[in-house]
Amino acid sequence: MPKIIHIITPIITKGVRSLDDVAPLTGSNLEFRHSILDKGPSSIESEYDEALSVPDTIVKAIEAEQNGADAIIIDCMGDPGIKPVREVVSIPVLGPAETSMHVAAMLGQKFSVVTVLDSVVPIFRNLACLYGVSEKLASIRSINMPVLEIEKQLDKTQEMLVAASLKAVQEDGADGIILGCTGFLGCADKITAHLKSEGIDVPVIDPIPLTVMTAYALATVGLAHSKKTYTPPRKKLIVGY
Amino acid sequence: MPKIIHIITPIITKGVRSLDDVAPLTGSNLEFRHSILDKGPSSIESEYDEALSVPDTIVKAIEAEQNGADAIIIDCMGDPGIKPVREVVSIPVLGPAETSMHVAAMLGQKFSVVTVLDSVVPIFRNLACLYGVSEKLASIRSINMPVLEIEKQLDKTQEMLVAASLKAVQEDGADGIILGCTGFLGCADKITAHLKSEGIDVPVIDPIPLTVMTAYALATVGLAHSKKTYTPPRKKLIVGY
Amino acid sequence: MPKIIHIITPIITKGVRSLDDVAPLTGSNLEFRHSILDKGPSSIESEYDEALSVPDTIVKAIEAEQNGADAIIIDCMGDPGIKPVREVVSIPVLGPAETSMHVAAMLGQKFSVVTVLDSVVPIFRNLACLYGVSEKLASIRSINMPVLEIEKQLDKTQEMLVAASLKAVQEDGADGIILGCTGFLGCADKITAHLKSEGIDVPVIDPIPLTVMTAYALATVGLAHSKKTYTPPRKKLIVGY
Amino acid sequence: MPKIIHIITPIITKGVRSLDDVAPLTGSNLEFRHSILDKGPSSIESEYDEALSVPDTIVKAIEAEQNGADAIIIDCMGDPGIKPVREVVSIPVLGPAETSMHVAAMLGQKFSVVTVLDSVVPIFRNLACLYGVSEKLASIRSINMPVLEIEKQLDKTQEMLVAASLKAVQEDGADGIILGCTGFLGCADKITAHLKSEGIDVPVIDPIPLTVMTAYALATVGLAHSKKTYTPPRKKLIVGY
Amino acid sequence: MPKIIHIITPIITKGVRSLDDVAPLTGSNLEFRHSILDKGPSSIESEYDEALSVPDTIVKAIEAEQNGADAIIIDCMGDPGIKPVREVVSIPVLGPAETSMHVAAMLGQKFSVVTVLDSVVPIFRNLACLYGVSEKLASIRSINMPVLEIEKQLDKTQEMLVAASLKAVQEDGADGIILGCTGFLGCADKITAHLKSEGIDVPVIDPIPLTVMTAYALATVGLAHSKKTYTPPRKKLIVGY
Amino acid sequence: MPKIIHIITPIITKGVRSLDDVAPLTGSNLEFRHSILDKGPSSIESEYDEALSVPDTIVKAIEAEQNGADAIIIDCMGDPGIKPVREVVSIPVLGPAETSMHVAAMLGQKFSVVTVLDSVVPIFRNLACLYGVSEKLASIRSINMPVLEIEKQLDKTQEMLVAASLKAVQEDGADGIILGCTGFLGCADKITAHLKSEGIDVPVIDPIPLTVMTAYALATVGLAHSKKTYTPPRKKLIVGY
Structure with a gap:
């Protein structure tokens, strides 16, 4: 099945x-x-x-x-x-953030996240901390592209992702890239190809x-999350949901 | 004013x-x-x-x-x-968690949180991590008392808080205690007095x-949170709120 | 294919x-x-x-x-x-160690490794460090069973794994268990069942x-390891291999 | 009272x-x-x-x-x-260092210290370590101004503090600034105003x-420091004090 | 020469x-x-x-x-x-603390300090932090013996050092011991011998x-401390010294 | 003797x-x-x-x-x-890596390693992690000189080591330098002299x-490594060695 x-x-x-x-x-x-x-x-x-x-x-x-x-x-x-x-x-x-961060940590020593907007950079820093991989995080770079604009400006988005990924590797010491928005689905191949054409052979993770x-x-x-940590909530009065 | x-x-x-x-x-x-x-x-x-x-x-x-x-x-x-x-x-x-944890870190070397239920222990561990004070956290101990029972069983609650605080100091190395539920408001004095009667002089933080x-x-x-990190959200369509 | x-x-x-x-x-x-x-x-x-x-x-x-x-x-x-x-x-x-440690970190907050001999405990501590998950490691416990004895003493092995796992959860704060030898393959179900019978519902990872x-x-x-970090070795004279 | x-x-x-x-x-x-x-x-x-x-x-x-x-x-x-x-x-x-560092950690994710001389930079690094906030420290920048010159060269001091604060935010990733000398008392407003005129809205802490x-x-x-950690010294012969 | x-x-x-x-x-x-x-x-x-x-x-x-x-x-x-x-x-x-801690970190994975009084335990914790070896510190144990009593009660001191060292290895996970007072000079051999008689072969560091x-x-x-970090103090008026 | x-x-x-x-x-x-x-x-x-x-x-x-x-x-x-x-x-x-890293940590706050090739940079990062001194590591810089070329191109090697050391101090915040190949033996004096001529007085460690x-x-x-951590291997069948 x-x-x-x-x-x-x-x-x-x-x-x-x-x-x-x-x-x-x-x-x-x-x-x-x-x-x-x-x-x-x-x-x-x-x-x-x-x-x-x-x-x-x-x-x-x-x-x-x-x-x-x-x-x-x-x-x-x-x-x-x-x-x-x-x-x-x-x-x-x-x-996808937790999964990508842990796999990136397995594929190299330091990963960078390239994402949509400056406003989500603090969110990624918090997630890296909570997931226990802060010391594997090289940098978080944003391309200043709102989520709902990605598809409309796909070429520009991909160009900017390539540029941000290059900087992540060359200036921030990353040896792997995580695409920092699930809306970037499908962009990894183009970035990988472009990086390889510059002599840079690092994994580019498409999170979904x-x-x-x-x-x-x-x-x-047959593995699932620990119920010791994720205890089922006690029944109680809740209004509005 | x-x-x-x-x-x-x-x-x-x-x-x-x-x-x-x-x-x-x-x-x-x-x-x-x-x-x-x-x-x-x-x-x-x-x-x-x-x-x-x-x-x-x-x-x-x-x-x-x-x-x-x-x-x-x-x-x-x-x-x-x-x-x-x-x-x-x-x-x-x-x-109150963030404030208490940072002040506890100022008042000593290692603090413990004594709280209501096992189900919130992972929450405190995550908060200590996000607030950057994990290395100051000695332990988190729960007394298995639901929030809405505290007031109804106040004497038992206080006894159990004293017992948990003693263990935190004597077994976990804590030199300060944070009451891990704002529903414990008012209990700090009694715990402090009891600990002192055992020769233990550590701060007990009543968070509120x-x-x-x-x-x-x-x-x-005139200080407030960084708007670089807490950027005002972009306007967008939201349904249901 | x-x-x-x-x-x-x-x-x-x-x-x-x-x-x-x-x-x-x-x-x-x-x-x-x-x-x-x-x-x-x-x-x-x-x-x-x-x-x-x-x-x-x-x-x-x-x-x-x-x-x-x-x-x-x-x-x-x-x-x-x-x-x-x-x-x-x-x-x-x-x-299997790297994979299990990162997945354990995804399934909970703190994992323990239960392994064969005291002599490999320092090895696991080093691996957790290198893989960047030290802060997710609750403990490493050994059952003092040589690798090639596991199959010969399978029942005893499983009993000792259950006992060590219980201690890891109850004394060391683990919310997940990694079987610390690939020779333990197939033992996870029995341990999980036993832990559940004690009211403990945590993932037990069979690494292979x-x-x-x-x-x-x-x-x-289509992801592989970073060639920036794992650079192909330069050709050179090597004797004996 | x-x-x-x-x-x-x-x-x-x-x-x-x-x-x-x-x-x-x-x-x-x-x-x-x-x-x-x-x-x-x-x-x-x-x-x-x-x-x-x-x-x-x-x-x-x-x-x-x-x-x-x-x-x-x-x-x-x-x-x-x-x-x-x-x-x-x-x-x-x-x-003031301990207090400012912990409050800066509460107001954002990463703070920088802008201080008087290179010779005190190692001191701040040690303090951040001891206070448990190293991971919240973005950078320490000095303006090379001796303490007793601050008041005599107040305009120049403020200009240099603004310049150092800008670099801390733009190059080092700070989202908050701590004035790294109590002799800078009163300079925060001017720095805040200047940063805001550049579109940067981050807290600037005047420590005193x-x-x-x-x-x-x-x-x-009614909270004071832990006497478990700050034990009263034993009485003994002391010469010269 | x-x-x-x-x-x-x-x-x-x-x-x-x-x-x-x-x-x-x-x-x-x-x-x-x-x-x-x-x-x-x-x-x-x-x-x-x-x-x-x-x-x-x-x-x-x-x-x-x-x-x-x-x-x-x-x-x-x-x-x-x-x-x-x-x-x-x-x-x-x-x-001697800095030297012993770094050498202990070279000789094993985790060291413990056995020292004179509870009042100096926080001092060692701070030193381990400043010297960058906190993650190598298993524990600090005191024997409650004032410094000037050591020589007068040398046998009792040595017995208590042996007991504390045993606990450090068996309960705290230490694989090396640092004698936490330079007044313990000469006690290492006796402790080493006693530990070996219990089957424990770990280095015991006599700091001086x-x-x-x-x-x-x-x-x-021909190596000395970095003058970049330990800059010679600027000349200035000093009263009383 | x-x-x-x-x-x-x-x-x-x-x-x-x-x-x-x-x-x-x-x-x-x-x-x-x-x-x-x-x-x-x-x-x-x-x-x-x-x-x-x-x-x-x-x-x-x-x-x-x-x-x-x-x-x-x-x-x-x-x-x-x-x-x-x-x-x-x-x-x-x-x-020599472990010894140099721990001594560098004793001589200042942050050291850099200047080494031969990019391919060994990840190795040093792993060693710093294992030896517990990651937080003391400012950077690792390579001069792209194969080991067996060092002696043949000694002048060029020394020039590049000076240049890399200068960058380590001025851009990466190092206050000490470790020569990252034992083949650099004898180069430390020249680098130290050159750095001093630029007003930089930091230790340069020649590892051997x-x-x-x-x-x-x-x-x-009379100290040696902990046999608790470095247990003698159990006797067993080994083929080919």
């Missing part, structure tokens, strides 16, 4: 993510499902946006597990809601495919 | 907090205001509870600033919403009074 | 590892190959044993890549030779299956 | 500090007292200067407590004598007012 | 240290000189004692260099005055002989 | 090292012996080269101890085989003389 990976894109904007994006990964053992939010922000570019994305992400995650998912991926590099969602479900819940395959790995070997 | 400290208790339960609790601190230069939530959990004992407390905490914080507050305190030791709230207001926003006075200090000298 | 995962068991002892051990993971997209060493130690229980396992491991790795492998796994929790092997091949090279699936994930998304 | 904050300026030079400097903070609840040294250096710009300032600072601190002070502030950014003074008195003893108000906060809530 | 090692015992008590203590190290290349203080404490057991030992230690160090010493050793495990003394002389200045030989090593190869 | 220091140059190339290099250190108490390898690489510039140097280094070390050596030095800045060699002998085994004298220090005071 195939493993069902449920991707929650924690925004209300339709069309930003489609399952076509991960179709190349689908095989006889892997099936995808997808949700976006009914309530929440149209994109995530701040702690404020994240905060408003979490309550409905929790709802969608509970539904995903009830509908038979084997693992959940939160499709945003802020990994919003990853901790409360792990409390309310028993299947593995993966964030990597996270999907890592979720598949965990589901296959 | 007095400084106005606005306390947001990020739960829906009435009567847990009253301004009488901080009345002894009121002087000619200090005035208090208070909000509780319309939407959210009845108490906070998990990441899930925190997540559902944040959206309305943001609303109450914006209102507090509009109504002239000079500083905001989030009245929960999980410091829920501290980062998004700092993005949406310009006045200082203090969390300390955080109130620190907020007053920041408001008086 | 399936991904070919080549497992190198870096010892000379036949029969310790068979591809039956990973057969449950084989699917239409995954194929296994296996080597043991011609020169080297019969088991690995010290830095000395590791040192003597590396030269022939390098040879086997070069052959594996030449024969079309998509990823290589070094089947020993000391990850012997992982760095030089990454220099001489271009495909991903995974060690996890590492196999992680190798498959990397091979599928 | 007002809280009495006793400021010890640990040098022999008259006129560098006057209580007028903190007069704006005086209210019905706050009263100031002041000492300078009889024996010691004319300014503090090295470990050597610090060492010679400590013995008489201890004397002045004991006198301050005997005369009814509620808290003591050591008016030098090297925090000279802070540890022995805490051993010999029971009231809170605050250093902040430390005064923090001392007031601690005195009000 | 022999290297001249000047030992400054930073207390006023005569007879605690004699050059006979290091006589076994004297060879054709090594000559010893010795000073005690004219002003200062009779022993060092607190930050307060240290503070009062520093001014005259500086005087004795300047004299030692002027009289041709090739290196200076400060004969106290608090390393009092090590930083200001390095500013005022150009020859190497070694502290090790520091003497390290000073000899530095003097022989 | 003199102490016998045995230097193992872990390569097969004759003439790169001669005991003349350390002759100035020889005195009545110090005697040198030397081995090179029969099997291994001609120089060490990668993890691969290191791996192939270790097995015969182990052989030479066992022989050195059997022949009466008092301490062993592995003459390569990668410290290859330092851990397994410590398991198989009882005398002190020193690596320092390591020799440190080995002499340890042998004299």
